[in-house]
Amino acid sequence: MRNDLADLTDQSGGSGDVDPELLNGIFRSAHSLKALAGLFGFEPIQELAHRLEDILDGLRLGRVALGTAALTLIDEAVNVFGTLLERVGDAEAIADAGEQIADLSNRIEVASHESPPEPGEFDALDLDSSLLRALTEYEEHRLRENIERGRHIVIVESTFEIISFEEGLSELSTAIREIGEVLSTLPAPGETPESQIRFSLLAATELSLNELSSRLNFPSSSVRSVYRADAASGVAAGVTPPAGVVDEIAHEVVSPPIVAHETVPENENLQSLKSISDTVRVDIRKLDELMNLVGELVIQRGALGDIVSRLMSDTKTARIGSDLSKVYKAFDRKLKGLQSSVLDVRMVPLRQVFEKVSRVLRGLRRELDKNVRLEIRGADTELDKLIVEELVDPLMHTVRNALDHAIEAPEERLAAGKDPEGRIKIEAFQRGNHVVIAVSDDGRGIDTDRLRAKAESRGLVGHDEVLTRQEMLDLVFLPGASTRDVVTETSGRGVGMDVVRSNVTALGGVVEVASDWGRGTTISMTLPITLAIIQSLIVRVAEQRFAIPLNSVLETLLVEETEIQRSEGREMLNLRGDALVLRRLAAEFCLDIAEDDGRRFVVVLGMGDLRVGLLVDSLEGQQDTVIKPIQGPIQVVDGIAGATELGDGDPVLVLDVASFFDDSSRGGREAA
Amino acid sequence: MQQILIVEDSPTMRALLTSALEALETPVKVTEAESGFEALRLLPRNSYDLIVTDINMPDINGLELISFVRNNASYRTIPLVIVSTEGSERDRDKGVGLGADAYLVKPFEPGELRDVVRDLLARPRRTE
Numbered sequence: 153m154r155n156d157l158a159d160l161t162d163q164s165g166g167s168g169d170v171d172p173e174l175l176n177g178i179f180r181s182a183h184s185l186k187a188l189a190g191l192f193g194f195e196p197i198q199e200l201a202h203r204l205e206d207i208l209d210g211l212r213l214g215r216v217a218l219g220t221a222a223l224t225l226i227d228e229a230v231n232v233f234g235t236l237l238e239r240v241g242d243a244e245a246i247a248d249a250g251e252q253i254a255d256l257s258n259r260i261e262v263a264s265h266e267s268p269p270e271p272g273e274f275d276a277l278d279l280d281s282s283l284l285r286a287l288t289e290y291e292e293h294r295l296r297e298n299i300e301r302g303r304h305i306v307i308v309e310s311t312f313e314i315i316s317f318e319e320g321l322s323e324l325s326t327a328i329r330e331i332g333e334v335l336s337t338l339p340a341p342g343e344t345p346e347s348q349i350r351f352s353l354l355a356a357t358e359l360s361l362n363e364l365s366s367r368l369n370f371p372s373s374s375v376r377s378v379y380r381a382d383a384a385s386g387v388a389a390g391v392t393p394p395a396g397v398v399d400e401i402a403h404e405v406v407s408p409p410i411v412a413h414e415t416v417p418e419n420e421n422l423q424s425l426k427s428i429s430d431t432v433r434v435d436i437r438k439l440d441e442l443m444n445l446v447g448e449l450v451i452q453r454g455a456l457g458d459i460v461s462r463l464m465s466d467t468k469t470a471r472i473g474s475d476l477s478k479v480y481k482a483f484d485r486k487l488k489g490l491q492s493s494v495l496d497v498r499m500v501p502l503r504q505v506f507e508k509v510s511r512v513l514r515g516l517r518r519e520l521d522k523n524v525r526l527e528i529r530g531a532d533t534e535l536d537k538l539i540v541e542e543l544v545d546p547l548m549h550t551v552r553n554a555l556d557h558a559i560e561a562p563e564e565r566l567a568a569g570k571d572p573e574g575r576i577k578i579e580a581f582q583r584g585n586h587v588v589i590a591v592s593d594d595g596r597g598i599d600t601d602r603l604r605a606k607a608e609s610r611g612l613v614g615h616d617e618v619l620t621r622q623e624m625l626d627l628v629f630l631p632g633a634s635t636r637d638v639v640t641e642t643s644g645r646g647v648g649m650d651v652v653r654s655n656v657t658a659l660g661g662v663v664e665v666a667s668d669w670g671r672g673t674t675i676s677m678t679l680p681i682t683l684a685i686i687q688s689l690i691v692r693v694a695e696q697r698f699a700i701p702l703n704s705v706l707e708t709l710l711v712e713e714t715e716i717q718r719s720e721g722r723e724m725l726n727l728r729g730d731a732l733v734l735r736r737l738a739a740e741f742c743l744d745i746a747e748d749d750g751r752r753f754v755v756v757l758g759m760g761d762l763r764v765g766l767l768v769d770s771l772e773g774q775q776d777t778v779i780k781p782i783q784g785p786i787q788v789v790d791g792i793a794g795a796t797e798l799g800d801g802d803p804v805l806v807l808d809v810a811s812f813f814d815d816s817s818r819g820g821r822e823a824a
Numbered sequence: 825m826q827q828i829l830i831v832e833d834s835p836t837m838r839a840l841l842t843s844a845l846e847a848l849e850t851p852v853k854v855t856e857a858e859s860g861f862e863a864l865r866l867l868p869r870n871s872y873d874l875i876v877t878d879i880n881m882p883d884i885n886g887l888e889l890i891s892f893v894r895n896n897a898s899y900r901t902i903p904l905v906i907v908s909t910e911g912s913e914r915d916r917d918k919g920v921g922l923g924a925d926a927y928l929v930k931p932f933e934p935g936e937l938r939d940v941v942r943d944l945l946a947r948p949r950r951t952e
Contacts, residue, residue, distance in 0.1 A: 258900075262900065262923070282895070285891065285921065285922055286888040286891040286918070286922065287887070288879060288880060288885050288886075288887055288915045288918075291885070314868055315865075317864070317865075321861075336885075337883060337884045338884070338888045338891065338892070339884055339888060339891075339892040340891075341892070341895060345896060345897065346898075461927075461929055464916065464920060464927045465926050465928045465929070466926065466939075466940065467925050467926045467943055467944055468943075470920055470925065470926055470927070474921070477913065477916075478917075770931070771931075772931065
């Protein structure tokens, strides 16, 4: 073993590359040594052997950095064993050595916990590994940001007395904050650890090192440059890649700014390849199958993640958990890549739908003898193919309505001072995790009085009911509220906005209407980008759990019952000045209310301009969910979009976010 | 009686942790620190048998605290438990890599915390 160890030391000192077989060999020797140690029947020796085996295991798995520190410790251990073996009969001598052995064991244990620095983004920085290893993800992000912005990174070190460090440290931090950002504060034992404590502050600033030093004239403090942003990195900052895509890549690759340079032209190449159009026609059912499989994998990934967490929370298995966690992370990355690729395949631009609508419109235009121009924007906006297919009908109806009812005859328009040629605009754009398709016209607008009268005659609205202007406009979504008395050939019957709304709601979206009398109307459809795999927030209400699609969740809050106001039969919350309508999930689904501790969580949902707050008992985390529609003999209940499986295998119902908005969801913006 | 130090900036969370730990069969004395800085001040004054800490805290974060504790000969062998939000796997791995003995994710069952703590407290502490 000694010989092997000498070889190892030589090898690692040289190229740094070590023969894995050599490591393995030493590890196996240590294993036998452990068995031998058992013969001594002396615990400290067994412990030492155990620790030695651990660190060697760590070395060969790459978990521990192979450096002089580790090698010295191992060498020492091997020597101790050698000596012990020589003294095997001398029980007294062995007992004496007990303390020394225990100390060595300790040191080996600490060393084996040190993981090798991850091939770093931050390698270019002259940073102590101890500081790097104590940066949280958020702090890493701040560091990265500052580097990208071309700031200098420095370390300001200062030692304080333990009894009074806060004051001095606070003064120092404040001084730094005046000319930069404090990224991280790392404490370390001072020279006399019992009474002193040393702090290393990682900071970003635009000042040069000299300027900084002169500003921070504190006793017993020193400033050191860790990264100097120069002209070159100024350029790199300029190459700031489009957020999202290359951000991911920067994570995986060694030196971000430079690689960013390389990937930008690559993207351009991809673009041009696309336009040459090497395409394959695929049966959409095959895509659905692929999607399902990926969905199943996502669920399993969730379960795996749970197990990793459980392993890491048990001291006996934390280390195995850590190993598994590395594998899990790699798997997770690949799965995410697969997921987005498959999703990408399903995405189609809205162009096809828009073109179809255009064609029909052109035909109609002639028939109705209306002078209308159609404008289309955002045809490149992509949506899941299934959603796009379902959109054709509602979109067509909406545009027909606009053409038929909204746009006035040329003479009428001229009389109103408008351009004789009417304009219908279809615009699509992405807003966060949703896509909005807006159909707007510059026609006569919605006549709210007539609409209301019609609704009243149909018994949909009470004669004395007070409605806000928006509520009156929203009447257009009620069945039978069409204000046309004559059923025209083109629009036909039952092509009311109620059908459009139910179609869009079925896709998990919402429809909103805005209109100006005499000026025009806009119908906006807000849809989730994809139906298939989405992130959900898991909540608990009265013993039951539900999943809420995360893309509609704006925020979550914890409130006291006393903060909830009641008004006109509704419960509301004052959220930063606006009134947020609340709905209690327990009441909505007639669940037994759990014991009340006076506090509730509020999940604020938002789609388009609509807002609503759902009251639940507790939040239980997030996970990727594959929404499966509920079929068969089970009745579909309003408010439920489907079901999914949680990581622990339990089935859970998924809420249909859109169904929780009603006309009151505009909240405080329009006082009743 | 064994002493446990809790480092956590959220008052609600502190209360939860304390009540969970006070329900241990073998009574323990729980001291609450509302920030990393307070922990730094308390450490030299008492002899703690276990530390429970959050990760995301304003002045020094949990990882920095763990690094300090593990690098300090006087506290090096104190068992450390991290209790943090689901937020970051990366932070969790760093925590265990820096020498934390266990990592629990909020929301956790109080029983889970007690199991981990009981286990760690029962181990013979290696003395320097």
